[in-house]
Amino acid sequence: MKKYLIIFDFDGVIADSFAAAVLANKRICPRMTPDDYRRRFEENINDWEAAGYGCSEECQHDIDFFDEYIPLMKTQVVVFPGIADVIKELAGSYQLAIISSTLSEPISEFIERNELASFFPDILGNDVHQDKAEKMQMLFAKYGNQPVECVLITDTLGDMKEAARAGVGVIAAAWGFSRKDALLRGRPFRLVEQPAELLGAIADYFRR
DSSP: OOOOEEEEOSBTTTEEOHHHHHHHHHTTOTTOOHHHHHHHTTSOGGGHHHHOTTOOTTOOTTSOHHHHHHHHHHHHOEEOTTHHHHHHHHTTTSEEEEEOSSOHHHHHHHHHHTTOGGGOSOEEOTTTOSOHHHHHHHHHHHHOOOGGGEEEEESOHHHHHHHHHHTOEEEEETTSSSOHHHHHHTOOSEEESSTTHHHHHHHHHHHO
């Protein structure tokens, strides 16, 4: 029997990774501030160089972000308090997946370390496709869901824009990378302050 599909963003929703990601990016763009980094997520993060937030003549564009970030991810990034329990409860009723702009393999290793691997049969990282709307289409094709039978849990305005292109509604997580004012510009179905609030918000979304 087909289940509703819940797609989780990874960084900023499951993984408390903002500080590590900022540190990795400052090795590329030393003058970048945390707010500069947040603004990069108002569009697809893969286009950050075109946006130019925090860029200067000191930026070293030959440095690969993931070469800097993945080691930090392994030592400094943890699961947000409360989100693991929510994931475990949702998995009993819904099909779960992760789409992310981080690479698939380190995400898989992270959720394995944190005993969440059994809940996510699908992890579509930046190596699968750089466009999250396209990755949503891949999941629709696999599971036979229509966009209205799916919701995205994310913490960035850029993801909301990609979800809109795919026809997918969004519940915004206020504990992640972006500030509330940016999230509200994306017109989410609901903005939630704590992971536990996702349970009611998701139930309400699919009852519409």
